[in-house]
Amino acid sequence: MHLHKYEKYWLVFGVGSLIVFLLITGIMAFHNGSHPPSAKNTINHEKVDEIAPFNNPGVHKVEGKDWDYEAVVVASAFYYDPPVLEVPVGAKVKFIATSKDVVHGFGVAGTNINMMLEPGYVSEYVTTVNKVGEYLIVCNEYCGAGHAQMHSMLKVVD
Ligand code: CUA
Incomplete structure (x- = not known):
């Protein structure tokens, strides 16, 4: 041609x-x-309980980082560990979370915190909550029979 x-x-x-x-x-x-944008690192979801920081869920003060506290959360059907997170108002907090089983959500009502927790991935989000109060944490990804009852609480204290 x-x-x-x-x-x-x-x-x-x-x-x-x-x-x-x-x-x-x-x-x-x-x-x-194919993983959620907030998730950077991978993790063996069957060994979450043994792997730091998830072997010690809760709020921890940290030094020498760009944030003041780390709030470590493990989600599984159908609850969050720990059931309550308490952070000081105005503190910069890094939320670090993962799932042990299926996809869960981690949405904190009234804030800009909204993560998807996928088994095998670690989701992270750094933010500051500037208003004292109790914020409901809800699972916003359908995860099974107990989905609607899956929630916890973020307490922002003075
Ligand atoms: Cu967990 Cu919906």
Whole structure:
């Protein structure tokens, strides 16, 4: 088949653009992966209880980090460990959470905290709550029969 040189140029340009497009979408897909955007690290979900920091759920003061406290949460059907998190008002808190079984949610009503907890992944979110109060933590991913009863509490204290 004979191609005019301009047709050839546009063909090369078109194929080249397609390759660039596929590379970009491929790279984006690779970066986003299939895990929730808040989850960076992987974990063996069957050994969560043995792996730090999840072997010690709760709120811990930390030193030398960009945040003041770490709130470590383990979700499983159909509860959160611990059932209550208490943090001082205005403190910078890193929420670190994972699931031991199925996908759960971790949404703190009235705040911008909203994570998806997927077994095998560690979800993290750093934020500051500037208002004293009791905030309901709810599971916002359907996880089974006890989904509607799955909740805990964030207490922000003075
Ligand atoms: Cu856990 Cu819904």
